[in-house]
Amino acid sequence: MSPSFLSKKKSSLILFFCIIVLCFWRTEATQNSAPTAIMLGRYSVGQRRVLSDHDESAPSATDSSPANLPQVDPVQMNHDLRTCLREDCKFEMIEGKIPKVLHFVWFQSTDVPKIYHEALQTWRQYHPEWKIFLWTQLECEKLILDHYPWFLEYYHNYPWMIQQIDAVRYFIIHYFGGLVADIDMASQRSLTPLIEQMVKEGHDVLLLPSVNMGGLSNGFAVAAPRNDFHTRAIKNLMDPRVPAIIKYTWYLNPAKRHTWIMLSAGPRFITNERLRYSELPKEEQKSNLGFFDPRKFLPCTACTPKPCTCPDCYITMLKGGLWHEKDSKLLDGLRCFFEPLVTTHLHWLLLSIVSLCCVAGFVLHRYRSIIVRLLFTCTVRAKTKIAKKKPSGLKH
Numbered sequence: 492m493s494p495s496f497l498s499k500k501k502s503s504l505i506l507f508f509c510i511i512v513l514c515f516w517r518t519e520a521t522q523n524s525a526p527t528a529i530m531l532g533r534y535s536v537g538q539r540r541v542l543s544d545h546d547e548s549a550p551s552a553t554d555s556s557p558a559n560l561p562q563v564d565p566v567q568m569n570h571d572l573r574t575c576l577r578e579d580c581k582f583e584m585i586e587g588k589i590p591k592v593l594h595f596v597w598f599q600s601t602d603v604p605k606i607y608h609e610a611l612q613t614w615r616q617y618h619p620e621w622k623i624f625l626w627t628q629l630e631c632e633k634l635i636l637d638h639y640p641w642f643l644e645y646y647h648n649y650p651w652m653i654q655q656i657d658a659v660r661y662f663i664i665h666y667f668g669g670l671v672a673d674i675d676m677a678s679q680r681s682l683t684p685l686i687e688q689m690v691k692e693g694h695d696v697l698l699l700p701s702v703n704m705g706g707l708s709n710g711f712a713v714a715a716p717r718n719d720f721h722t723r724a725i726k727n728l729m730d731p732r733v734p735a736i737i738k739y740t741w742y743l744n745p746a747k748r749h750t751w752i753m754l755s756a757g758p759r760f761i762t763n764e765r766l767r768y769s770e771l772p773k774e775e776q777k778s779n780l781g782f783f784d785p786r787k788f789l790p791c792t793a794c795t796p797k798p799c800t801c802p803d804c805y806i807t808m809l810k811g812g813l814w815h816e817k818d819s820k821l822l823d824g825l826r827c828f829f830e831p832l833v834t835t836h837l838h839w840l841l842l843s844i845v846s847l848c849c850v851a852g853f854v855l856h857r858y859r860s861i862i863v864r865l866l867f868t869c870t871v872r873a874k875t876k877i878a879k880k881k882p883s884g885l886k887h
Contacts, residue, residue, distance in 0.1 A: 563611045565601045568625040575624070575667075576633060582622060582669070585683070586690040588715045591621040592669035596656050598628040603674070610677040610809060617681045621670075631659040638666055645729050649755070651748070657709055657756035661725050668716030675809040676711065682805055685783075686713055694781030696720045698765065702785050706762030711788065711806070719777035724764045731755050732763040 574580070582590035593614055597603055603611070603625070614623060635643050639662055649655050664671045670682070689697055697713040700706070714721060731754050753759040768776065787804050800807060855862065 563608065563615045563623065565597075565603045565608065565611070565625050568611075568623050569601045569627060569630070571622065572624040572626065572630055576630065576637070580622075583620060585687055588690050588695050589686060589713060590667065590669045590716065591618075591683075592667055593618065593621050593623045594626060594660070594663050594667065594669060594671045595624070595674045596626045596631065596660060596663075597674050598631070598652060598656060600627060601625060606809060607674045610675065613678040614672075617678045618683065620683075624667075626659070626663065628655075631655070631663075634662060634666060635659065638662075639725070642725070642728065651752060653752055654756050657752075657760075658728055660709070660712075661721055661728065661756070661761075664712055664714045664716075665718070665721040665725055666716060668714055668718075670713045671711070672806070673710035677807045677809060678805070679802075679807055680805045682713075685805070689781045692781065694779050696778045697781045697783060698761070699783045699788055700785045701758060701789060702791070706758055707765055708789060709756070709758045709761045711783075712761075720764075720768055720780060721778075723768065724761070727764060727767070728756060728760075731760050732767060 582592050584590055595611065597607070611623065611625075614621075632643075632646075635646055642658075642662075646655060646658060649658065660671050670686075686697065695715040695718050699708045699711045701708040733754055754763075765780065768778075768780070787801075788806055789808060790801050790804065791808060
C-alpha cells in the first residue's frame with residue numbers, strides 16, 4: 492500500500508471527523524446562543540409590552556396586565572388537577588366544544604425551573620379565564636391507571652421518559668380536552684378568539700403543522716374531549732406506523748433512539764395518524780380536523796437560535812429539545828450543515844449512508860490482507876480456467 496494512498500485515507504478520516512465536530516458545535520451554538528434575558532417576543536419576562544396603537548398583535552382592552560394577575564403557583568395548579576381527577580370538574584366552554592383548560596406536563600415535580608415558571612405566567616396573562624393544570628409523573632400514571640388501564644403495561648415499557656410524556660399527552664387531551672402545550676412555550680397573544688373562529692367553522696380538533704419536521708407538531712394541540720381522532724390515535728399507540736424505508740434500513744440507522752422516539756409517540760406518530768385518519772371513509776371520520784398557521788406559531792427550525800422570537804406570533808419557543816442526546820444533536824447538526832442540499836426528513840438517511848461507508852472502510856482496513864489474498868486467489872483461478880479453455884496449438 493503506497494504512502495500516498497495512506498495519506499489520502501488519513502486526510503479523508505480527518506475531514507469526516509471535522510464535519511462531525513462542526514455539526515455538534517453548530518448545534519450547541521444554536522441552542523446556547525440565547526441572550527441572558529429570556530426574550531419572549533418583543534418583551535422580557537416580567538416587563539410590559541410597548542406596542543403602537545396600530546399593532547394588530549397588541550392585547551385588547553379585555554386582556555389583563557401582569558400587575559393585576561396573581562402569580563402562577565405550580566403547586567396550586569397541580570392541586571386543582573388532582574381535585575379534577577377525583578371528581579368531575581366543570582369548565583367554561585368555547586362554543587360548547589372546547590373546554591378552557593391548559594395542560595402542561597413536567598414529570599420531575601411541581602418545582603418548575605424559573606424559565607418555565609415565567610412561561611406559565613405568560614399563559615396566565617393572556618388567558619386569565621382558562622384553567623391551568625400542571626401534570627407530574629404521578630398524575631399521568633393515575634390518569635392511565637384509572638381510565639386507560641389497558642395501556643398501563645405498554646406505558647411502563649417505554650424505554651425513555653420522553654416517550655411516556657409524549658404518549659400521555661394524547662390521553663390528557665382525550666380525557667379532558669382543551670389545549671395541550673409544551674412547557675417551554677410562552678404565550679404572546681390570546682388564542683381564545685382564534686380558537687372560537689375555528690370551532691365555529693366546525694372543527695373539533697386543531698393541530699399545528701411543524702416547519703421543523705415537515706409534519707405535525709405533537710407539542711401543541713387543541714381538541715374536544717373524547718373526540719374520534721384522538722380515540723383512534725391512543726389505540727394506535729400500541730401499533731405505530733413505521734415507513735418501509737425505515738424498516739429496511741433499521742440496522743444501518745445510527746440514531747435508533749431518536750427515530751423510535753419520533754415514530755412511537757412523537758411528531759412522526761401524530762403525522763402518520765393524521766394520514767391514517769384521512770384514509771378512512773368520509774362517513775367514519777367523525778372528527779373535523781383543523782390546522783393552525785405555523786407561521787403564526789412555530790416559524791423557526793432547529794437551526795434557528797433559541798429562544799426563537801416572532802413578534803406577531805401567538806407563542807414563543809424557548810430553549811427546547813430537553814430530551815435530546817448525542818444522536819439527536821448529531822442529526823440536527825447534520826441537518827443544519829447540509830440544509831441547502833438535504834430535505835429535513837431525509838437527514839437520518841444521509842447519516843445511515845455515511846455510517847455504512849464508515850463500516851465498509853473499517854472492514855476493508857481491518858481485513859485488507861485477507862481481502863487482497865482472496866482477490867489474488869480468485870484472479871489466479873480465473874486465469875487458469877481461461878488458459879484451460881483455450882484450444883491447444885496444432886502439432887507439426
